Amino acid sequence: MKKISLTLLLILFTYGVFSQKRQPMDESRFTNEWVKVVELEKKSLPQSAAAVVDTILRMAVEDENSPQIIKALIHQGKYELTIDEQNDTVLFRNLHNMLEKSSDVVERAVLHSMLGELYMKYYQKDQWQIRQRTELRGFIPDDMKEWTRNIFFDRVVEHLEASLADRKQLEAATVSTYAAVVEEGKDSRRFYPSMYDFLARRAIEQYGHLMGDEDLSRTLARKQITPESLFAAAENYVQLPFNPQPGEYNLMLFESYRKLMASLMERGLHHSLLLEELNKLESLVVLQQAYRLYALPSLEAMLGKWEGDPFSVEIIDRIAAVRQEEIYRIPGERDSLRDERTKELYLFLKQAIENHPGYDRIALLVNRLSALTAPQLSLSGNNTFPTDGVKKLTVTSKNLRTLTARLYRIDSPVDVQLHQSGVRQNLNNRRSFVREIPVNLPDTPPYMEGVTAMEVTLTEPGSYMLTFDSQPETNDSEQPTYFFTLSDLATFSRVAGENLHHFFVVDRVTGKPVANAEIVLYKQTGNW
Template sequence: MFNASWKKITSLEEKGLTASAQKEVETVMAMAAKNQDAPQEIKAIIYLMKYRNMVEEDAMVKNIRWVDSLLTGKKAPVKNVLQSILADMYNQYFQMNRYRLMNRGRAQVEDSLDIQTWSANALIEKAAILFQSSLENSKNLQQISIRDWEPILITGQNSRNLRPSLYDFLAFRAFDFFQDEVSGISRPAEKVLIREDGAFAAAPAFAQITFPQNRPDAFHQQALMIIQELIRFHLNDKEPDALLDADLSRLDFVRRVAVITDKEKKYEQALLDIEQRYQRHPSAARARSLRAGIYIERGRKYHPSNNPAPQFELRKALELCDETIRLYPGTEGAKACQNLKADILNPGLNLSTEQVNIPEQPFRTYLKYQNITKLYVRVIPVSKAEWQKLEEKNYELRWSEMSRLRPTREWQIDLPNLSDYQEHAIEFKNDALPAGMYIQLVSRNPDFSPGNNVMASQLIQVSSIAYINDQKNLHYIIHRETGKPLGGAILSVWNQEYNYQTRSREEKLYGRFTADDDGKVMISGLPKNRAYSIDIKWKKEELFGMNQEYATYYNSYEPSGKSSRTFFFTDRSIYRPGQTVYVKGIVIDTDRQDRSLRKNHQTSIQLLDANGQKAGQLQVTTNAFGSFQGSFVLPENQLTGQFSILDSSNQSSVSIQVEEYKRPAFFVSIDKPAAAYRMNDSITVKGKAMAYAGNSISNAQVTYRVIRKSVMPLWRPYDSFAGAWKGMPWHTEEAEVANGQSVTDATGNFDILFKAIPDESIPQSAEPVFHYEVIADVTDMNGETRSNQIMIPVSWHMFAIRIDIPEQAHPDSIPKTRIFTRNLQDTHIPAKLTLGIYALESPGRFVRTRYWDAPDQFIMGKEDFIRHFPHDPYQQEDNPVQWKQGEKIFELTDSSKIDGQFNIPARSWKDGWYVLKAVSTDNNGMKLSSEKIIRVRGGKTLLATDAHESLLQNQEALPGEYAQHSIQTSFDEVWVLYGMVRPVNDSSVVLRQIKKDKSLLVPIAVSEKDRGGISASYAFMKFNRLFSGTEYLPVKWSNKDLKVSVETYRDKTLPGSQEEWTISIKGPKADQQAA
């Protein structure tokens, strides 16, 4: 009936006659409404909204108003579809304007017509109501075939079987909205509502479950109700397509949001049940593809050292996909498996080298690879100009041209193949190269053709030149291997300018500068904040600075000018509209380290509302103490949210919150259990509800839940050398282990009882500690709800062992080692301990830190590797935690004491690395242990593993005193750049030479001008590594120490007497001070 009209409309649109097309659509809409042709009427409405979007401003707002006006008088199914469309429009408006809405509070009177004034909550709540309303008259909607609505639908393969009715179509739109956590971002957390194991039950059983509806407005609860109704609707379908689609959507949703113990296992088992129940139906393939996805997720968490368990999960997924493709060819599930298979088998290469390597020395390349067994390598010499031209080309052309460049060397590498489809890493050797610039190119194919290939490249410079620069355009040019200054080196400075004729950036030489005998070059005269790059030439070598630097006139040795700041103080942090905000401020002037009060300063203090508009203003003048005070009355009937108070003279500000909140009538307290508990113990938590007036809240409804939140490796030592917890690769999901309701007694007390259920996926041998969050919501007879929560740590063991000794220890400090045995409540538990001290077998050589992760596969033998790379780790020799344990040096069994003393006798200790291991057994027969790695040094010589040592012999100093800074190295010779930063006059940077076993001793004379502190910084280069550090010497403002005391007095013999408060302020010499 309407085909001719729509053809005419399409023709008008193609000719750009939008107005004519709109009139034709209006005719179709009127005719469809008259004939009660719901699909055509909805299609016409959609077209009219499209035209408005094309020609009008604020089209979405106008469309929302228009569609809302159309609802009046409409009947099902047109009304249901319009409600769904309108709900989605409200949600889209929120998503598009979310960045503006999230800091906007709810207005006291929201304009029901102008949605541009609405809060985020109001928009989302409106969308939720409309989505719920779109599912009314569900029985009628279920009888309407989706085929009747194809004029407004974009259909996919098998979509009619998956969404056979209009109800399916509308219900899934609502389900998608309610399951989306982003939609409910401004609402309370709701995933705790889905905590019943039945959420993973088979479809027939799930359809019969009555889920609690204690919060019917909760989004996740609404989503669960919708999907449950869909499953009920399709339970008796002849073809299970729609049922399985809804059921799999349900399982995925529950898996994401439920707080249920072992939900991953339950999800996997639910998929297996579907596969078995419908193994002869094509839809079973989709369940199999989802199960393969589980294995892929696990496999992606594989790490060769931190999490090796899921190494072969990808292979398991691949086998399942291959079987699914074979058993269910051509199905959606088989197609999904094809995509998963392609993802598993996708090859990958990633290349890393040090940016600059030393000439005529072999160097390493770090290669990460996946699904590749043979690698082809080329090293290609290039000039700086050639590389810059390559960078300007597009991606495909750049690879094509690189593959055609002539290499100076090429070879191939057989990569270890573990058949696990995981990413692995190796280091391979590059033979020594002369100074220059090179591209390292690696390829899966021997011809290096970009088509159907996997390639990676890395730009490498080979040069002895290095430089250190500071923030004032000062550069020190040094030797990359020895650290010696390179006097006579020439530094060229290049500016980048845009050539409008060639439409490209060009480098122009700004100037050349020659380094003095100390390698120092000062670049002067550069335009401020102008980008530049540098090249350095020394003898026949060059170093090209590939990264831009910026010229600046900031100088830590020069005054930076005065600045002013206002420190605000308000009487509260949160207010209600109409309340008075009392504000005080102190204005401080800062001139480098010198600070002073700003007296008699006139300024304007402004109150800004949630939209940044001025809502009030004060003119104030600071007093003799640099302070002022004033007050603002907050506006009413405006948007609430974050307000701010601003000093217009220096832009200092403070934020306050303005909300329509209700003053609480009572509070909830929860007592933390004093006893220590073990896993699977029953734990009783006591709480109390008390009114602020002092009376108990009796007969109040208590709703509680207990969530196992996390696992913390408190029993394992923190590896400060590697920056990680040792031996803890496991991760635990949050799970709700208990929930229920109770009632407060006559005294306001209530009890919560739960069992400390562990995560069985983490073995007891790992000695984990689980945290159980107990949350209690108490609602009194007036409907007011108050909440509180506590965290209770629980473990398998009755106590933990902690060894207390510095990591850098003197031999005399070993007898002072303290060993504590305490439970999770930090209470001493007496225990018998055995302490063993073992030597660690260090590499016996200095080992550089890698710039990348350690490889997990090796293609070179250890001896061969060390011969070529004497300063690099083969495996993890740079981490003492990975060193082999040597002979036992000492052992003692004794009882732990409350103060930790362990009676280790004095003895001689060789300088070196040791591990202290303490073991014990608790009353339940559970073994536990702790260890601590220490470096012992008592002699004057550094260990071979030490690069250097920096010691400040004073913890703090006062004016008139002296301090001393010493730097020592284990290298034969280093050249150190040294400088001090003082509050007023900084010392210049100097170059000092340090020989092995000889210390650089720097005396530091502290003067009155040094109050605030002195920083001593140093830097040197050795073996292509920069070593640097800063020592800070605190110089306290002891002359400004104030002691403040408060006294109160009231004459109790005089009725009605007022309390007097006296505040006394005294200086460091007990003299009275004015403030």
């Protein structure tokens, strides 16, 4: 009953809200009520939160506060979906009612944008089931629960395109008008001041979820657009003839980038334009082969235009990401090439940080440099050594000044097994300290791994563990621990019948059987 009355309230008052001129509003009242909503959400009380939202909706209607009405409707729909999943189309009806009554260009654009997003979210929520349906052409069922994928996608495109139709008026409207429903980042108003910017970026976000039936490369070929041209500079990219036709969903993302970039270019918002060029470039990773060929040259061309400007840090950050990916793809047998490329990246980042220390986002590069030079430690070697001879381990490290190993003897091999299986976390009371072993580390640059051999002198059979202390400490939550065994014996077994196993004990070096050997069997409790 409550839902019906609220919907009627909305229908009765919407026309007045959108047709009259806005009066100055006291937003503090709404702020206090939204704080209550947040607290109730944290307590997982959707019905109580919905009651507060109902109050906000009535207040917003009385004040003719369109942004607050839209925000309340969005939340109302969310709670109705939480409380009653069978009634999850109410929000669509409410927003469509508002759209029919509104004559304000900006309000209509916001409503279209929200409807486009909601249709996409509805599809994503039930996409597995929706994708099983045979697509319908030329007919749209009245019940949205019977729609097919193409109908949802067409509605998404319809509303997102409608949200951007009145470009000039939206460019003249500021984002601050809709602060109640516009979620902005720290610098959004600085780089994207107009409602057109906000709505275009919302459209780009939603179009990123649209997947066409046809491979993107084939669609581009049919348009006579080469993959390389997608990586072109902004002034060339905005000339590309995407001209998406019905059903060409995979072009909508790139067409939206084209329209937004053209708008930013005309308004002389060069910093904003660069950010969108970088975002567009990142979206092209779906063209994997083309991305590997053209992404880095495109970024380097951008850097050439912005060389010396602190804002070039944004480009340098993306270049570093691409170069790091290239390093990861270098085959293991080409160590010298990997070291060379890593050195180049290290010097590139270091120089950029020195050139632009005061840039407000220089932490982007500082963090990349820190990741590149993060202290690391790993060990490899045998799990079992004979009592005679050298026990040698291989230590691989990066950016460590000192490394010390501590050798312990473990009371029982069972303790080692339980520890490694996660049953027993702490071995402090089941081990005996033997000695410390300094590890001589190779002198390598902070970005490069070094390899050294570590020798352990032992002759007494048993189970052992090595722990490590390094300066600086590695970023791992725990320093690596290495377990090994000293023994001249080896065992193996075979199944000889039901409940019958044969065990063999042999000399580890010669392979000769060991007579009168004693074998102890342990039962490990637990659900294995």
